[in-house]
Amino acid sequence: AFLGGLFSLDGIHPTNTGYAIIANKFIKALNRQFGAGIHRVNARQIMETDPLVLPGIGHPASALDDANPVTAEPETND
Secondary structure, eight states: OTTTSSBOTTSSSBOHHHHHHHHHHHHHHHHHHHOOOOOOOOHHHHHHHOTTOOTTTOOTHHHHTTBOTTTOSBOOOO
């Protein structure tokens, strides 16, 4: 969402939360491909301190509600 979503106010660059989610995708790929063992970023923790997550306007929580708080990926039952 504009003004508090995964993208900054310019609508192009990610917020800190958006970067955390992108980082987790890279980390997942590195761990899978190379067995790197890199710990994932806690995207929910980043979101809680992200200055561009504006309360009451819409925020990445809408994208993270059904997500694992550490990986920001959808919860699964597997």
